[in-house]
Amino acid sequence: GQQVQQSPASLVLQEGENAELQCNFSTSLNSMQWFYQRPGGSLVSLFYNPSGTKHSGRLTSTTVIKERRSSLHISSSQTTDSGTYLCALERWTNAYKVIFGKGTHLHVLP
Amino acid sequence: EAAVTQSPRSKVAVTGGKVTLSCHQTNNHDYMYWYRQDTGHGLRLIHYSYVADSTEKGDIPDGYKASRPSQENFSLILELASLSQTAVYFCASSSGTLSNERLFFGHGTKLSVL
Numbered sequence: 349g350q351q352v353q354q355s356p357a358s359l360v361l362q363e364g365e366n367a368e369l370q371c372n373f374s375t376s377l378n379s380m381q382w383f384y385q386r387p388g389g390s391l392v393s394l395f396y397n398p399s400g401t402k403h404s405g406r407l408t409s410t411t412v413i414k415e416r417r418s419s420l421h422i423s424s425s426q427t428t429d430s431g432t433y434l435c436a437l438e439r440w441t442n443a444y445k446v447i448f449g450k451g452t453h454l455h456v457l458p
Numbered sequence: 459e460a461a462v463t464q465s466p467r468s469k470v471a472v473t474g475g476k477v478t479l480s481c482h483q484t485n486n487h488d489y490m491y492w493y494r495q496d497t498g499h500g501l502r503l504i505h506y507s508y509v510a511d512s513t514e515k516g517d518i519p520d521g522y523k524a525s526r527p528s529q530e531n532f533s534l535i536l537e538l539a540s541l542s543q544t545a546v547y548f549c550a551s552s553s554g555t556l557s558n559e560r561l562f563f564g565h566g567t568k569l570s571v572l
Protein backbone atom coordinates (compact mmCIF):
# COMPACT_ATOMS: atom_id res chain seq x y z
CA GLY A 349 0.00 0.00 0.00
CA GLN A 350 0.87 3.64 -0.19
CA GLN A 351 3.49 4.58 2.35
CA VAL A 352 2.93 8.29 1.82
CA GLN A 353 -0.66 9.41 1.52
CA GLN A 354 -1.55 12.97 0.65
CA SER A 355 -4.94 14.60 0.99
CA PRO A 356 -6.86 16.04 -0.55
CA ALA A 357 -5.91 14.79 -4.00
CA SER A 358 -7.10 18.05 -5.52
CA LEU A 359 -8.36 21.36 -4.21
CA VAL A 360 -9.93 24.43 -5.78
CA LEU A 361 -9.84 27.71 -3.89
CA GLN A 362 -10.97 31.24 -4.45
CA GLU A 363 -8.08 33.68 -4.20
CA GLY A 364 -7.65 34.80 -0.59
CA GLU A 365 -8.87 31.55 0.96
CA ASN A 366 -6.66 29.38 3.14
CA ALA A 367 -5.66 25.77 2.44
CA GLU A 368 -4.56 22.89 4.63
CA LEU A 369 -2.74 20.01 2.92
CA GLN A 370 -2.06 16.75 4.71
CA CYS A 371 0.65 14.13 4.46
CA ASN A 372 0.40 10.84 6.37
CA PHE A 373 3.06 8.17 6.58
CA SER A 374 2.37 4.48 7.12
CA THR A 375 6.02 3.73 7.87
CA SER A 376 8.68 5.08 10.17
CA LEU A 377 10.75 7.89 8.75
CA ASN A 378 13.93 9.78 9.46
CA SER A 379 12.90 13.04 7.85
CA MET A 380 10.48 14.59 5.42
CA GLN A 381 10.22 17.50 2.99
CA TRP A 382 7.52 19.45 1.21
CA PHE A 383 7.93 20.32 -2.47
CA TYR A 384 6.07 22.50 -4.93
CA GLN A 385 5.82 21.48 -8.56
CA ARG A 386 5.08 24.25 -11.01
CA PRO A 387 2.65 23.63 -13.83
CA GLY A 388 4.98 22.43 -16.55
CA GLY A 389 7.14 20.34 -14.30
CA SER A 390 10.05 21.68 -12.24
CA LEU A 391 10.11 21.04 -8.49
CA VAL A 392 11.13 23.38 -5.70
CA SER A 393 11.80 22.38 -2.10
CA LEU A 394 9.60 24.34 0.31
CA PHE A 395 10.44 22.91 3.72
CA TYR A 396 12.71 20.36 5.26
CA ASN A 397 10.79 19.61 8.43
CA PRO A 398 11.46 16.44 10.44
CA SER A 399 9.57 17.83 13.44
CA GLY A 400 7.81 20.90 14.78
CA THR A 401 6.52 23.95 12.97
CA LYS A 402 8.27 26.05 10.34
CA HIS A 403 7.18 29.22 8.61
CA SER A 404 8.06 30.77 5.28
CA GLY A 405 5.97 33.75 4.21
CA ARG A 406 2.39 32.58 3.81
CA LEU A 407 3.37 28.93 4.23
CA THR A 408 3.49 26.97 7.49
CA SER A 409 4.60 23.36 7.84
CA THR A 410 3.88 21.29 10.95
CA THR A 411 5.27 17.78 11.41
CA VAL A 412 4.49 15.39 14.26
CA ILE A 413 6.90 12.52 13.74
CA LYS A 414 5.39 10.32 16.50
CA GLU A 415 2.02 10.52 14.79
CA ARG A 416 3.60 10.12 11.34
CA ARG A 417 1.93 13.13 9.83
CA SER A 418 2.76 16.53 8.42
CA SER A 419 0.64 19.42 7.20
CA LEU A 420 1.20 22.40 4.95
CA HIS A 421 -0.91 25.48 5.54
CA ILE A 422 -1.23 28.13 2.85
CA SER A 423 -2.76 31.38 4.01
CA SER A 424 -4.36 34.03 1.80
CA SER A 425 -3.92 31.95 -1.35
CA GLN A 426 -2.89 33.58 -4.61
CA THR A 427 -3.33 32.42 -8.20
CA THR A 428 0.44 31.90 -8.37
CA ASP A 429 0.12 29.21 -5.67
CA SER A 430 -1.55 26.94 -8.22
CA GLY A 431 0.35 23.76 -8.90
CA THR A 432 1.09 20.45 -7.20
CA TYR A 433 2.34 20.08 -3.64
CA LEU A 434 4.29 16.93 -2.86
CA CYS A 435 5.61 15.54 0.37
CA ALA A 436 8.43 13.03 0.62
CA LEU A 437 9.88 10.93 3.42
CA GLU A 438 13.43 9.72 3.82
CA ARG A 439 14.19 6.46 5.51
CA TRP A 440 17.40 4.61 6.26
CA THR A 441 16.83 0.95 7.04
CA ASN A 442 19.08 -1.54 5.29
CA ALA A 443 18.82 0.65 2.21
CA TYR A 444 18.28 4.32 1.55
CA LYS A 445 14.74 5.20 0.45
CA VAL A 446 13.05 8.43 -0.54
CA ILE A 447 9.34 8.01 -1.05
CA PHE A 448 7.09 10.69 -2.52
CA GLY A 449 3.37 11.03 -2.16
CA LYS A 450 1.23 11.50 -5.25
CA GLY A 451 0.64 15.14 -4.47
CA THR A 452 -2.18 17.59 -3.94
CA HIS A 453 -3.19 19.49 -7.07
CA LEU A 454 -4.13 23.02 -6.08
CA HIS A 455 -5.98 25.46 -8.34
CA VAL A 456 -6.55 28.99 -7.10
CA LEU A 457 -9.17 30.96 -8.97
CA PRO A 458 -8.95 34.74 -9.38
CA GLU B 459 20.44 29.10 -6.31
CA ALA B 460 21.63 25.61 -7.20
CA ALA B 461 21.63 24.78 -10.90
CA VAL B 462 20.82 21.35 -12.28
CA THR B 463 20.68 21.03 -16.04
CA GLN B 464 19.14 18.09 -17.84
CA SER B 465 19.47 17.16 -21.49
CA PRO B 466 17.63 16.57 -23.66
CA ARG B 467 14.42 18.31 -22.54
CA SER B 468 12.39 15.81 -24.51
CA LYS B 469 13.10 12.70 -26.53
CA VAL B 470 11.26 10.20 -28.66
CA ALA B 471 12.84 6.75 -28.74
CA VAL B 472 11.98 3.47 -30.42
CA THR B 473 11.35 0.28 -28.49
CA GLY B 474 14.58 -1.64 -28.06
CA GLY B 475 16.78 1.36 -28.69
CA LYS B 476 19.35 2.82 -26.33
CA VAL B 477 18.60 6.08 -24.54
CA THR B 478 20.95 8.19 -22.47
CA LEU B 479 19.67 11.03 -20.30
CA SER B 480 22.27 13.46 -19.01
CA CYS B 481 22.40 15.62 -15.91
CA HIS B 482 24.93 18.28 -14.97
CA GLN B 483 25.14 20.27 -11.73
CA THR B 484 27.40 23.20 -10.97
CA ASN B 485 26.97 23.35 -7.19
CA ASN B 486 29.65 21.03 -5.93
CA HIS B 487 26.98 18.68 -4.55
CA ASP B 488 27.96 15.16 -3.56
CA TYR B 489 24.53 13.55 -4.00
CA MET B 490 22.72 13.16 -7.30
CA TYR B 491 19.48 11.34 -8.01
CA TRP B 492 17.34 10.14 -10.89
CA TYR B 493 13.55 9.98 -10.49
CA ARG B 494 10.75 9.16 -12.83
CA GLN B 495 7.30 10.66 -12.62
CA ASP B 496 4.19 8.97 -13.94
CA THR B 497 0.58 9.93 -13.61
CA GLY B 498 -0.82 7.96 -10.70
CA HIS B 499 2.56 6.97 -9.28
CA GLY B 500 4.15 10.22 -8.29
CA LEU B 501 7.94 10.43 -8.17
CA ARG B 502 9.97 7.25 -7.77
CA LEU B 503 13.70 6.96 -7.16
CA ILE B 504 15.60 4.97 -9.83
CA HIS B 505 19.28 5.40 -8.97
CA TYR B 506 21.34 7.73 -6.88
CA SER B 507 24.99 8.44 -6.23
CA TYR B 508 26.90 10.04 -3.39
CA VAL B 509 30.39 9.96 -4.92
CA ALA B 510 31.92 9.92 -8.38
CA ASP B 511 32.41 6.51 -9.99
CA SER B 512 29.81 4.93 -7.74
CA THR B 513 26.05 4.51 -8.06
CA GLU B 514 23.36 2.95 -5.88
CA LYS B 515 20.00 1.39 -6.69
CA GLY B 516 16.86 3.20 -5.71
CA ASP B 517 13.36 1.80 -5.52
CA ILE B 518 12.83 0.94 -9.21
CA PRO B 519 16.25 0.26 -10.80
CA ASP B 520 15.22 -2.56 -13.16
CA GLY B 521 15.75 -1.64 -16.82
CA TYR B 522 18.00 1.31 -15.95
CA LYS B 523 21.70 1.83 -15.46
CA ALA B 524 23.40 4.89 -14.07
CA SER B 525 26.83 6.41 -14.49
CA ARG B 526 28.59 9.05 -12.39
CA PRO B 527 31.87 9.79 -14.19
CA SER B 528 32.49 12.99 -12.22
CA GLN B 529 30.96 14.91 -9.34
CA GLU B 530 29.15 17.20 -11.80
CA ASN B 531 27.68 14.62 -14.16
CA PHE B 532 25.17 11.82 -13.67
CA SER B 533 23.64 9.88 -16.55
CA LEU B 534 20.70 7.51 -16.77
CA ILE B 535 20.95 4.80 -19.41
CA LEU B 536 18.16 2.72 -20.87
CA GLU B 537 19.94 -0.04 -22.79
CA LEU B 538 16.75 -1.47 -24.30
CA ALA B 539 13.99 1.10 -24.06
CA SER B 540 10.48 -0.22 -23.52
CA LEU B 541 7.01 1.30 -23.77
CA SER B 542 6.66 1.18 -19.98
CA GLN B 543 9.59 3.57 -19.64
CA THR B 544 7.62 6.43 -21.16
CA ALA B 545 7.63 9.03 -18.37
CA VAL B 546 9.10 12.31 -17.25
CA TYR B 547 12.57 11.91 -15.72
CA PHE B 548 13.96 14.27 -13.14
CA CYS B 549 17.52 14.65 -11.98
CA ALA B 550 18.22 16.20 -8.60
CA SER B 551 21.22 17.06 -6.48
CA SER B 552 21.93 17.89 -2.85
CA SER B 553 24.95 18.32 -0.64
CA GLY B 554 23.69 15.64 1.75
CA THR B 555 20.81 13.29 2.11
CA LEU B 556 17.25 14.60 2.19
CA SER B 557 17.54 15.05 5.94
CA ASN B 558 20.43 17.47 5.73
CA GLU B 559 19.89 19.60 2.70
CA ARG B 560 17.25 20.55 0.25
CA LEU B 561 16.95 18.73 -3.03
CA PHE B 562 17.46 20.82 -6.17
CA PHE B 563 15.72 19.51 -9.27
CA GLY B 564 16.34 19.90 -12.97
CA HIS B 565 13.51 20.81 -15.34
CA GLY B 566 12.86 17.24 -16.35
CA THR B 567 13.16 15.18 -19.55
CA LYS B 568 10.00 13.97 -21.20
CA LEU B 569 10.71 10.57 -22.73
CA SER B 570 8.30 8.91 -25.12
CA VAL B 571 9.07 5.35 -26.19
CA LEU B 572 7.17 4.24 -29.29
